[in-house]
């Protein structure tokens with residue numbers, strides 16, 4: 001069983017993706033309300049070798065010499081991967097094997113030259129930005145005290161200006177947290193300043209860290225998609241009946257105060273903004289071709305894959321059936337045994353019954 005590699009899993013954006021986890025659970029610069037990995041237990045901005053470089057390389061070497069190549073090798077997992085000070089070295093190693101590299105990051109450290117330089121060799125970088133107003137940022141992302149919103153956004157802008165690969169900016173919409181018109185207007189300005197290749201709109205798919213969170217509806221996401229894709233210089237919603245939250249979730253005074261402070265930081269400019277950026281709504285995990293050839297089909301490896309997967313993020317039996325290419329009844333049998341052995345627990349959510357690992 002690998003300690004730092006997981007999957008491969010069929011990803012909504014990356015095809016068949018082998019995950020690499022460069023931090024242990026749960027180390028991050030943010031403590032997002034919606035985080036599917038659970039509450040951040042080590043909220044930090046300190047970069048160091050959280051997991052040993054050599055051990056990660058040994059696992060990658062073994063995997064790549066014994067399995068078919070995945071579509072992407074993806075840095076994600078139990079926290080923020082750029083906190084690992086050796087991420088650039090691991091990317092370089094993978095690139096020598098010619099595999100494609102994707103980095104899922106919250107992007108908060110991209111303002112640091114060492115982090116930006118490390119990610120330049122990746123083929124695809126998917127940073128997230130859920131808010132451009134201080135109040136929404138603090139409410140949804142609950143950042144480390146030394147992360148400034150202006151510095152975070154400027155770091156994304158600077159990285160885009162030097163990065164030659166593909167950049168997809170992910171925005172997770174959480175009703176009541178970042179979907180007011182004031183928030184979305186500021187977010188749109190930030191997006192066009194950053195100028196990613198594509199904006200990917202997402203919403204809650206799995207249980208978050210706060211009970212009772214609800215996902216955005218499809219119609220709200222489509223309205224936000226239209227708004228973000230509309231004339232970049234237009235910062236207003238149409239007057240038609242709207243699904244979007246008209247009321248700010250927070251004090252409008254602070255929105256304008258924040259807008260002024262962004263402007264003072266030369267972040268909002270009066271000049272013509274860039275052409276329209278495409279906006280995709282990312283759907284739930286695709287029904288992909290079966291990938292069981294990536295794992296030996298014996299019972300132990302199936303159980304290992306289930307445990308590796310639900311340890312990193314809660315999954316429904318349907319998710320696991322798709323990942324493993326097995327029938328749902330087989331997955332349910334494994335889950336029922338794991339539950340009896342107190343290795344997993346189940347939680348009912350809107351999208352179905354999610355299984356979490358009880359492994360520490």
Ligand code: SF4
Nearest residue numbers: 028030031032035106
């Ligand atoms: S969603 Fe990502 S950035 Fe937010 S707390 Fe979880 S791991 Fe960190």
